[in-house]
Amino acid sequence: MNIEFTSNQKEFREEIRTWLSAHVPKKRLRSFDTAEGFEQHRNWERVLAKDNWGNVNWPEEYGGRGLDLISWLIFEEEYYRSDAPLRVSQNGISLLAPTIMEYGTEEQKTRFLPPMASGEEIWAQAWSEPGAGSDMAAIRTKAVKDGDHYIITGQKTWSSRAVFADWCFALVRTEDGSSRHKGLSKILVPLNSNGLTRRPIAQLDGDPGFAELFFDEVRVPVKNLLGPEHGGWGVAMSTAGFERGLLLRSPARFQSAAARLVKLYKSREKYLSSGIGEKVIQAWVDTERFCAATYQLVSRVEKGASISSESSANKLFWSEMDRQLHRTAMTIMGAQAELEEGLDSIDNGRWLDGYMFSLAGPIYAGTNEIQRNILAERVLGLPR
Amino acid sequence: MDFSFTTDQQDLIDAAKDFFDGENTFERMRSIVKGQKVESLWPQFVELGLLGVMAHEKDGGMGQPLVLMAAIAEAAGYSGLPDPFIEVAGITVPLSASPEKLISGSSQLAVLSELRKYIDHNLGDGTAVKSIDPLRNLVKVEGTCDQSDKANYHGAVLSAAQLIGLSQRMVDISVDYAKDRHQFSKPIGSFQAIKHHLANVYTQIEFTRPIIQLAAIKGGINVHSAKVSAIDTAMMAAETAIQVHGGMGYTYEVDLHLFMKRVWALCGEWGDRNYHMKKIEEYVLQGDAKLGPGNTFN
CATH class of the missing domain: 1.10.540.10 (Acyl-CoA dehydrogenase/oxidase, N-terminal domain)
Structure with missing residues (x-):
């Protein structure tokens, strides 16, 4: 065990810290679930990409720096420390990109990764359906082969960012008559395709962070198939592993929130009941635990270990930690907790936004109940 | 790294x-x-x-x-x-x-510390005390303590580590019991109520072990975070395990009680929850420690 950063890693930290302090927008951007905010965030992705900071752990040829995952953690730490904007490209860079790198053809890598890195193409996920939520194998949206095209018909929902995004990665039924986990495929679809209609869905904060997608004989070239035809479940599960596990939620995001929570507590301490301090401490301790666990997981991955069901424990831990942390902030703010912005609001409603978003954590990427089933059955070995 | x-x-x-x-x-x-x-x-x-x-x-x-x-x-x-x-x-x-x-x-021999009132009778002299843990044969230490930060540090880390081992054992024997015990013509382990309880404990164990290891390497505030987390995890594991075992868990008929009682004992040894929580409070809420990303390993 060696928990010292190398001199290269220390220099890297200095370098990104210096760059961020010169480039992070002074004024917070609008939510990327608004049209204006989406374009502001897309521009920020361009700024990051221009100096190759968007995806430090990607290979250089696709717009990364070819660095290891420890460097990625360092990047994330400095990124959240600087309070830089949230990543509007996260569905692409955290979920789709690792899958393309694992399953994509050379042509697909060259075609899709650079514009994803530069913010020119922002991605949305199109997996869930009205009848296929936790039971994702109940997917009914069909893709029928017609020469060198698929013709997709059906309906997807809960597609985050899809209102303003450019592409989606869809999980659809390609094999006629197939059922459950068999006969599915992953297909990359431009969101401006003919026959594809997007219906924005207002989220808890009122902004259209989701879309429902209606596919009415949407034609997509066969070369947009990602991974084996009819083998989409396996491809999707590799994405789900990234989503629940490592890449979507690094510890820095939560550690930064915990540090802000301590400040909030100190600013209002004299109004608070005695139990609140312990909740603040618990939030801080939990984010440190998450950090230690993540470095350990990354160390094992760097030595060749693969992540499987552990990602379910990861998702349970960060999502419940995040909700508890933000609920504590809501409690501390008392009567001001409901204020979105303007007069008397605290931090322009940032805690309120955070609390609302934290309520989604235990639901998206597979509900926490599904994660508990996975852990109980696949790790602990309890009967189905 | x-x-x-x-x-x-x-x-x-x-x-x-x-x-x-x-x-x-x-x-x-x-x-x-x-x-x-x-x-x-x-x-x-x-x-x-x-x-x-x-x-x-x-x-x-x-x-x-x-x-x-x-x-x-x-x-x-x-x-x-x-x-x-x-x-x-x-x-x-x-x-x-x-x-x-x-x-x-x-x-x-045992190193004496103000953070530990009772020691194994083989490790030093003192008056016998009776622990609920039938495997612990303890004496109350008399005389002065060797004030030792290092002993307290090692003691907190190693008691935390034992608590995690005990937690894992209680999960494992609960899983075995839940596979074996049938009600409503099914193993009780096939019910989600049981599965979710045990998955929660498993998750807490997985996110406590690394902070214990960090505490062992780096010491400092991590030691207190580690012990508090281990105490909370182990108490949760013990209470979950007895619930999964039902009435049997409340008896000497199954072995669960041996592990559960050791948890109760180790939670108070080498600094109890109050002691370690106060240390974290001094650091996080009253001090001017550097908090936030990038400080955990630096």
């Missing part, structure tokens, strides 16, 4: 685990509970060199760091080992200037 064990270290941990599990069986512990005489494991600790894991190589030890000892302590906790091996090998030996007698087994 490589926050994981080497293959050699992992082999040593696995060997210690196999030894504890192989020797400290349910049968051995049940015999002790019944007051029957059992073989001391001390000659084998000596023979295997386990008492010298942390001693310098020049003193005949293995020169291993506290983080490795913590993994061995987790294994000892898992087996329910009642012998005060972790005390001697993980605290007395590394604090001793000349540990040869301890390593060779000719002496057994």
Whole structure:
């Protein structure tokens, strides 16, 4: 065990810290679930990409720096420390990109990764359906082969960012008559395709962070198939592993929130009941635990270990930690907790936004109940 | 930066685990509970060199760091080992200037601390006290304590590590019970209510072990975070385990109580929850510590 950063890693930290302090927008951007905010965030992705900071752990040829995952953690730490904007490209860079790198053809890598890195193409996920939520194998949206095209018909929902995004990665039924986990495929679809209609869905904060997608004989070239035809479940599960596990939620995001929570507590301490301090401490301790666990997981991955069901424990831990942390902030703010912005609001409603978003954590990427089933059955070995 | 064990270290941990599990069986512990005489494991600790894991190589030890000892302590906790091996090998030996007698087994000693009121009767003199843990034979320490920050540090880390081992064991025996016990014509482990309880405990264990290892390597505030997290995890594991076992868990008919009672004991040893929580409070809420990303490993 060696928990010292190398001199290269220390220099890297200095370098990104210096760059961020010169480039992070002074004024917070609008939510990327608004049209204006989406374009502001897309521009920020361009700024990051221009100096190759968007995806430090990607290979250089696709717009990364070819660095290891420890460097990625360092990047994330400095990124959240600087309070830089949230990543509007996260569905692409955290979920789709690792899958393309694992399953994509050379042509697909060259075609899709650079514009994803530069913010020119922002991605949305199109997996869930009205009848296929936790039971994702109940997917009914069909893709029928017609020469060198698929013709997709059906309906997807809960597609985050899809209102303003450019592409989606869809999980659809390609094999006629197939059922459950068999006969599915992953297909990359431009969101401006003919026959594809997007219906924005207002989220808890009122902004259209989701879309429902209606596919009415949407034609997509066969070369947009990602991974084996009819083998989409396996491809999707590799994405789900990234989503629940490592890449979507690094510890820095939560550690930064915990540090802000301590400040909030100190600013209002004299109004608070005695139990609140312990909740603040618990939030801080939990984010440190998450950090230690993540470095350990990354160390094992760097030595060749693969992540499987552990990602379910990861998702349970960060999502419940995040909700508890933000609920504590809501409690501390008392009567001001409901204020979105303007007069008397605290931090322009940032805690309120955070609390609302934290309520989604235990639901998206597979509900926490599904994660508990996975852990109980696949790790602990309890009967189905 | 490589926050994981080497293959050699992992082999040593696995060997210690196999030894504890192989020797400290349910049968051995049940015999002790019944007051029957059992073989001391001390000659084998000596023979295997386990008492010298942390001693310098020049003193005949293995020169291993506290983080490795913590993994061995987790294994000892898992087996329910009642012998005060972790005390001697993980605290007395590394604090001793000349540990040869301890390593060779000719002496057994505890380091006294204000954070520990009761010690194993083999490790020092004092008046007998009665623990609810039928495997702990304790005396109340009299006389002055050797004020030792290092002992407190090792003690907190190693008690936390044992708590995690105990937690994992309670999950495992609960899983076994839930697969075996049938109600409504099904194993109770097939019900989500049971599954979700146990998955929650598993998750807490997985997110406590790394902070214990960080505490072992880096010390400082992590030690307090580690002990508090281990206490909370182990109490949750114990309460979940008894719930999964139902009425059987409330008896001497199953072995769960042995592990549960050890948890109660270790939660208060080497600094209880209040002690460690106050230390974190001083650091986080009252101090001007650097918080936020980038400070955990720096």
